[in-house]
Amino acid sequence: MTLLTAPARPEPATQPAPGGRPNAPRVVGVFVAAILLLLVVGAVHLTQGTSTVGPLDLLRLVTGTDDEAARVLIASRLPRLLAGLTIGVALGFAGAALQSIARNPLASPDTLAVNAGAHLAIVSVAAFGISLPALPAGGLAFCGGLAAAGLVMAMSAGGQAGTTRLILAGSATALALGSVTTLLLLLFEQATIGLFAWGNGSLVQSDLTALTQLAPVIVGATIVLVLLGHRLDILALGDDTATVLGLDVRRTRLIVTVLAVLLSAAAVTLTGPVGFVGLCAPVIVRLLAPLVPGVHRHRILLPLSGIAGVIIVLGSDVLLRAVMGGQAGVDIPTGVVTTLFGAAILIWLARRHRDAGPTRRPPGGHAAVRSAAFHRTVVAVTAALTVCAVAVGMLAGDTWVLLGDLVNWVNGTTGPAYTFVLDQRWPRVAAAVLAGAALAVAGTTVQAVCRNPLAEPGILGITAGAGLGAVALLTFVPLAGVWAVSGVAGLGAMLAFALVYGLAWRGGLSSDRLVLIGFGAWQGGIALITYLIVAFDPWNTGKALTWLSGSTYGRTSTQVLPVLIALLVLTPAVVAARRELDLMTLDDDTPRVLGVRLERTRLIALGAAALLTSTAVSAVGVIGFVGLVAPHAARALVGGRHSRVLPVAALLGAALVSIADTLGRTVIAPAQIPAGLVTAMIGTPYFVWLLWRSRAVANNPR
Template sequence: MTTLTAPPRPEPATRPAPAGPLSAPRVVGAFVAGALLLLVVAAVHLTQGTSTVGALDLLRLVTGGEDEAARVLVASRIPRLLAGLAIGVALGCAGAALQSIARNPLASPDTLAVNAGAHLAIVTVAAFGISLPVLPAGGLALLGGLAAAALVMALSAGGQSNTTRLILAGSATALALNSATMLLLILFEQGTIGLFAWGNGSLVQSDLNALTQLAPVIGVAVVALVLLGHRLDILALGDDTATVLGLDVRRTRLIVTVLAVLLSAAAVTLTGPVGFVGLCAPVIVRLLGPLVPGVHRHRVLLPLSGIAGTIIVLGSDVLLRAVMGAQAGVDIPTGVVTTLFGAAILIWLARRHRDAGPTRRPPGGHAAVRSATFHRAVVACCAVLAVTAVVVGMLAGDTWVLLGDIVNWVQGRTGPAYTFVLDQRWPRVAAAVLAGAALAVAGTTVQAVCRNPLAEPGILGITAGAGLGAVSLLTFVPLAGVWAVSGVAGLGAILAFALVYGAAWRGGLSSDRLVLIGFGAWYGGMAVITFLIVAFDPWNTAKALTWLSGSTYGRTATQVLPVAIALVLLTPAVVAARRELDLLALDDDTPRVLGVRLERARLVALVAAALLTSTAVSAVGVIGFVGLVAPHAARVLVGGRHSRVLPVAALLGALLVSLADTLGRTVIAPAQIPAGLVTALIGTPYFVWLLWRSRAVVSPSAR
């Protein structure tokens, strides 16, 4: 393979340990400064709480103060402080270890789906009414985290081949696991009560029982990682070099992975998944490299990352209670704040990132060339299947009807019972079909513009922005009308898209940078949605689950109308720009040579995708993977030309969401599964297959 045809290699994600001597005074100074900052944050943390015990009351304890202050300190504040210290150390060290073995600054317990796997394992046990002691629960979380990490590492070639690929694999796996977790929360609401807030990371501790059992596990794992620090320094030089120096690379990587996942599992067992601490802490420590020579050596990096992790966790908790009040520390999960901080770090890292790995290729690059007759046959088949899905959707549900009943209902000749059932059912079927079509058209557009076959509106922050706008309005203006909700959702989608697009622009638009920043916006938007629900409407978690899971429950004709209007107005515009989409999917130079105004065409296409997505979200909530699966399946069937892909993708999207909605309404009737959870559980295996297939194609050259 020549230099011209070889794919670009990704740049080193993490710096190897420097060969020069350590600057001992500066390293000691970094530890002292970190310890002093931690002591200050911990002292402030102890003064906060829902009781009237303040800093002066705590100071009086030194001279034999009131018993009330001592009781508050021992029963509430010390357990919360120690829990924050424990998970901060655990997640900080786990993140540093995972970033080192993956040689990727975006590897963390969150992006590798470790937290999601551990969380699902614990919720599964609670859902079936099984109460496990702390250590067995931690062991179960360890197994769940290891399984998730193994899958993500396999799909992303150990995380080394491509940063965007790692984020896509980890986020897709986490989305599937979170969908399964949310499904259990919905189906077993009584058995899992309180786990929604806990699932975002809460420091509330009733006693020290769990901490005293998990603290030795965390301590032993951290010490073991530090002892392996020299091996990690050698591993940072590269697998070949490390092997020449006598290091067993595979065994070292396996041991470090197990220890990192063990730390993450212990943290999840103790407080729930606190987001992005494992991403932020090592990144912050590595930024000290120019000031503290030797900080990249793992026997320095790991403990400093633990200190940074505790500062992030406790600092987030202090900030939350300082801004929102003491009760917010009980009601609002600390993980919401750390996730917002982590989303900002992720966006900052993405802006500095340069990547041109295997996900940057035209989305139709491997699509077969089909004849016009075959295309028409596929369109006809898809149309028949979509119509069949609509009919089945009208027939099925908690009350089954016959085809003749539908005919009589259309003619106005059914009785009150069937009339009520079908009047309630048809807006749901229409919402599913139209939202699926809108998301598929938007996904096709986004993939063409980004030249990324794994892109979709959700991972560009558009879905989170639309959901955030809709939930914000419903939270503060509960009686808002449908058009107001749709308008605010559209505004949220456009603002989120503008932020992502603007942040990704650095003298040009990088596909990988756009996707990574979009992921950061998605995580941040979801954290804000959770914050709004828990802070301002804590007794209505069903609303959060509805928006975050995607559901057609209770839809009305008025709520469906905005999606229909968006499809009628924007789909012809996208179809009219099919030639531009074909050119945009190739590269940046060809459209310019042929007279296409590149940035204008790209901007208009993405705005249309944002509007289509926002109306779909306002109608059915957040539904993932439709914008990824439908366009890809369409290209497999009819080739890469957008004049053919768009109609097939729209029909497949309508078919997918309609079937998901029907299954959700009938499988466990009268209970219901949100359509978004079904599409996630269906779409994730397809997405995993896409990643695995592309891995097989590119891994030899990537190495």
């Protein structure tokens, strides 16, 4: 039985509503202070823009008439201010509600895939040239967000199966939906021009039409949530206690989820997905608990979270334009700044985080024990699958060749045409196979060290660092060669890993803290990548999106060589440490008792995983999901011992990326789908099925 099928104990609420009466003067004081801060930020926000209209011009509107200032205020600045106000309230309320029903401080419209589902729904329509008014577009976004949230909640038993399962389901779903969205942006680049920036949260508004249509929906949903505040207070005490007190837990969760998704969908429709606001606003409010008793009561928490959300959105927009100039408010999405702020908050919280202790179990620590003969059979079958994947990869593409042509090419007797085709194709196939194996070995190592099924190489910030390095070079040195891009990407990956590891070290390495800081660094890196693209090369997003989606296009033998060397050197080192990896999946105490130098072993193992990932990313770009799915599939097949998991995971990873690359080169030839998008779409159904299959066992432990 794997971790995903192990009975899960419901985890404690983010913060149950405390007993007793709230301190009324302090509650009133914090509301007054928040509103005053909001007014100050809003006033500063109105003075910024691309025109020369300044604070004095706006002040003259009070005492007289200034037609130019009035036109600027009504046509541009007021719609932007009201958009920020509206989505700040919506996301603040939605984030607080989702965190309460999931009893998880990391729950938000971002981590539960609500924003990803709403974003995909809107992009899907725009890709085919259909333009919808605000309300129909909002309805479509609501359906997409609700479907995504419903899938995540169903796979995680409504959040009751534990934090790890909930976030794992949300991350997998968001990755799959994001991959489809990116694919549409690439295939319909002309029809979706401008949607890349909008997809990161832009406050630019041409008029108040959309706002006036969506504002009543947002106001109505927030009022209903406040009215449900007492039910949420009872729900925070635990499902059993809430049921005893007469609360219909299932109905309350359903209503609150629908309202939170409705708010998130309205915000996405208006401005695109503005990242991390729904996560940060409730967290900031909850930090006031020592100073303001009773702030966790939902009729106080929800409105304060809405105000905090507005301050975050408008404050980020003010900061962006103050530092970068008025034009930056048009070119650069405000969501980039909110994501960077949210990533910083998450890293700060993670620095204070303590290990989850007994609630955190090893990935696959309870996997069934298989016989040696079964293991050899699995290795043989996966090896044969990989060989077949390589062979098909060499035969298929925009130009199909026969097996006899391939044999002749190996013997050096093919004609010039087929020789050229196969000479160009084999480095791509080799890059896919080697990168897949490297990512799978790295993922197995990271999951063992972190004892967390959510962990993968990307969660350590490695892929974001590599992407940031590569996109920066492509942006500032457009004529840079493929080898230069790969080298800078590898350097960025190692620097990002060093930063994450250094921040996670605090008198020792906490695995939970490492994962949280890595996740924050990952999101921050993606925000910086978005900034580089939209600020310096907004009309050529396909170039960066292709690399960030993982592509073997144009790969050469010299780029494949570093991955091969890394595999030949580091894989034997990881295999040699298989006993230590087995022990580290148990707990922190057992390895120490048996003489394992835990901190040094962790650093060496994670360093090897980082090197493997950086070479793979430098060769083929950012390919997600392989380091997450391949180890899980391997453990399901051969058990939890790393001497057996590592070879099977490597072969599965190689086969997965090779198949994905072949499909991407073949399905819509001569156009191509990046391999990373295909791996996400192939891997996600497997992972969703695995979570769904284990749901019944998690709800009905033996």
